[in-house]
Amino acid sequence: MGRIRVGTCSWTDKALVSSGWYPKGRRDAEGRLRHYAEQFPVAEVDSTYYGLPSIRNSLLWADRTPEGFRFDVKAFSLLTGHPTRPEALPADLRPALARQRAARDEGLLDEVWNRFGAALGPLRASGRLGTVLFQFPPQLAPGKAAVAFLRRCRERAAGWPMAVEFRHPDWWRAEHIDATSALLTELGTAAVAVDMVQTLPASVPPVVRVTSPELALVRFHGRSTAWGTGTKEERFRHGYAPEELAEWVPRVHAMAERAREVHVLFNNCCGDAAVRAARSMRDLLGSRRVDPCD
Numbered sequence: 001m002g003r004i005r006v007g008t009c010s011w012t013d014k015a016l017v018s019s020g021w022y023p024k025g026r027r028d029a030e031g032r033l034r035h036y037a038e039q040f041p042v043a044e045v046d047s048t049y050y051g052l053p054s055i056r057n058s059l060l061w062a063d064r065t066p067e068g069f070r071f072d073v074k075a076f077s078l079l080t081g082h083p084t085r086p087e088a089l090p091a092d093l094r095p096a097l098a099r100q101r102a103a104r105d106e107g108l109l110d111e112v113w114n115r116f117g118a119a120l121g122p123l124r125a126s127g128r129l130g131t132v133l134f135q136f137p138p139q140l141a142p143g144k145a146a147v148a149f150l151r152r153c154r155e156r157a158a159g160w161p162m163a164v165e166f167r168h169p170d171w172w173r174a175e176h177i178d179a180t181s182a183l184l185t186e187l188g189t190a191a192v193a194v195d196m197v198q199t200l201p202a203s204v205p206p207v208v209r210v211t212s213p214e215l216a217l218v219r220f221h222g223r224s225t226a227w228g229t230g231t232k233e234e235r236f237r238h239g240y241a242p243e244e245l246a247e248w249v250p251r252v253h254a255m256a257e258r259a260r261e262v263h264v265l266f267n268n269c270c271g272d273a274a275v276r277a278a279r280s281m282r283d284l285l286g287s288r289r290v291d292p293c294d
Contacts, residue, residue: 001253001256001257001289002216002255002256002257002258002259002260002261002262002289003256003260003261003262003289003290003291004252004256004261004262004264004285004289004290004291005040005041005042005070005130005261005262005263005264005290005291006040006041006042006263006264006265006278006281006282006285006290006291007040007041007042007043007044007263007264007265007266007278008040008043008044008265008266008267008269008274008275008278009043009044009046009219009265009266009267009269009274010043010044010045010046010047010269010274011032011033011036011043012029012032012047013269013274015233015269015270015271016269016271016272016274016275017032018271019271019272020272021272021275022035023035029060030060030064033061033064033065034064034065037064037065037066037069039275039279040275040278041068041069041070041291042069042070042071042072042130042263042265042291043069043070043071043072044071044072044073044074044133044219044265044267045061045071045072045073045074046074048073048074048075048076048116049074049075049076049077049082049135050077050088051076051088051089052076052088052089052090052112052115052116052119053073053076053116053119053120054119055118055119055121055122057119058119058120058121058122058123059122061122061123061128062122062123062125062126062128065128067126067127068127069128070128070129070130070261070263071123071128071129071130072130072131072132072133072163072217072263072265073120073123073129073130073131073132073133074132074133074135075116075132075133075134075135076088076112076116078097078108078109078112079109079112079113079116079134079153079156080134080135080136080137080153081136081137081139081140081149082137084097086098089112090115093108093111093112096108096111113156113157117157117160120132120160129161130161130215130261130263131161131162131163131190131215131217131263132157132160132161132162132163133163133164133165133192133217134153134157134162134163134164134165134189135165135167135192136150136164136165136166136167136168137167137168138167138168138202138228139168140166140167140168141168141170141171142168142170142171142176142179142180147183150164150183150187151187154187154188154189161190161214161215162187162188162189162190163189163190163191163192163212163215163217164184164189164190164191164192165192165194165217165219166180166192166204167202167204168204169201169202169203169204169205171204172204172205172207173205177207177209180209181209181211184209184211184212185211185212188212189211189212190210190211190212190214190215190216190217190259191209191210191211191212191216191217192217192218192219193206193207193208193209193216193217193218193219193251193255194206194218194219194220194221195218195219195220195221195223195244195248196221196222196223196227197222197223197224197225197227198223199225200225200227200228202227202228203227208251208254208255210255210258210259212259213258213259213260214259214260214261215259215260215261215262215263216255216256216258216259216261216262216263217262217263217264217265218248218251218252218255218262218263218264218265219265219266219267220240220264220265220266220267220268220277221236221267221268222235222236222237222238222240222267222268222270222273223238223244224236224237224238232269233270236267236268236269236270237268237270237273238268238270238273239268239273239276239277240266240268240273240277240280240281242280242284245277245280245281245284246284248264248281249284249285252264252285253285256289264278264281264285266278266281
């Protein structure tokens with residue numbers, strides 16, 4: 001049975017920092033990460049979606065966490081087809097981004113891919129890179145063009161551990177499940193299962209498919225009906241009840257039967273809701289290869 005790691009989708013979220021969860025004396029950047037890593041064995045890095053990571057930060061993250069800790073790093077927005085602000089890029093690349101809006105600039109993409117990969121080097125060398133999470137936008141619907149785009153992404157990310165979360169629900173509708181699973185298996189990427197509200201047109205079904213023997217992931221987004229429409233706080237405001245988490249216990253255990261590691265990450269980032277839910281889920285999962293960390 002694979003090892004189960006439970007954590008949150010950020011340890012630097014402003015709402016968490018202001019919630020009082022971090023003790024006095026450990027509220028600077030170093031203290032926060034060291035404290036978090038004493039409580040949980042895995043964390044998602046979401047800042048890398050909004051701006052390119054740096055080798056310096058990767059070195060610091062590796063230095064401030066114990067051996068065996070894992071970081072799941074979100075792919076930069078330009079790599080997944082999301083709109084990207086010029087300020088998200090280093091100054092020397094911003095003119096190329098302006099040109100790309102008129103015509104695709106493969107040179108810019110090549111450079112961004114290279115810099116992103118280089119920045120992850122210290123995490124890979126220290127064994128702390130769990131996976132690179134490619135969260136694709138709702139506009140990426142199933143079809144030939146989308147499949148070709150996924151294949152290009154995998155080619156550029158050759159040698160990286162890779163996980164895919166789709167935001168277009170059709171990928172996991174009944175008529176596409178088998179084809180989606182087969183594609184991700186062929187590409188050697190882990191499918192990300194999601195928990196979210198299920199009453200909206202944009203709701204992604206909570207389908208669980210293990211497409212990589214190395215890793216399986218679940219991301220808990222909360223069950224707010226403001227998904228896709230409200231502010232960030234409104235979209236993710238949700239306190240998970242024990243019965244909502246309990247629905248996932250047999251699913252997570254089943255995932256652990258087929259993958260070496262399972263990462264269970266909470267993205268309901270309002271106050272300390274995510275860390276509270278992560279602790280509750282760890283308790284519910286019991287001791288069956290669940291990494292307690294603390």
